[in-house]
Amino acid sequence: SDDELQLPRATLHKMINDALRAIDANQKISNECREMVCECGDEFVNAVSAEANEASTREGKSTITAEHVLRALRALGFESYEAECEIARDEAKEEENEKREAKKKRKRIDMSAEDAMALQNKLFAEARAKMA
Template identity: 30%
Template sequence: MEANTGEDVSLPKATVQKIISEVLANTDITVSKEARDLIIDGGIEFIMILASMASDMADTENKKTITQEHVIKALEELEFQDFIPQLNDVINDHQKLLKQKQIRDSKLKKSGLSEEELIRQQEELFKKSRSRLNSQHQTPEELKKEQEQEQ
């Protein structure tokens, strides 16, 4: 079932190799380039089938967006129920990260400072930190002279 859309579709070889290496970390097994390429092709095919089924489910519900529920239903229909608990864990982790990002972004907005002012403050903190680091390598006379110059 090769879908030819006129675009080359692939997965990053380095990423796939890293995943394979992690899975096989405690074994003496190595994977040939050809086997890795076959795993990539199988992964692409699986993603295409899963996306197509999820899209069909969204269409059936007159939705224009595929949701995680559509993907989970497609996995169930493809009889990949064993993936669902791990997928739910990933979804929960992702939602926690999004919430943390929203809190952080909210704090920045509430600060009332422009991005330029925040960058200026950050640079000032870097300058002070470098100064402290350098002062550890300075004589007391050099440190006193530097402090007088800052004032």
């Protein structure tokens, strides 16, 4: 269905309103114009996705990576978005790493003393094996 190929309208409407308010708090946007901006967003995402998919397919990859998306932006003439996308990618990676570390920390906290001792002994054994 068409809904599956659309960005969430409520989210886009909020983004449009926030962007508009940042420029001019008194400016309004018609519903027709708001919908046109949403359709442009849908088209942009679909075009970049299709181009990134083609890039990954050409490489024989089954997973689209951030690099494929960056290449798609360049191929479609959106080089001006590249730096901002790289920043977003780096922030997302950092956030993912922080979540992973927090999860590991929670897992360690939830360990019994016996489990912690067993893990410590395992880590020591692995370290000794690497040194040998």
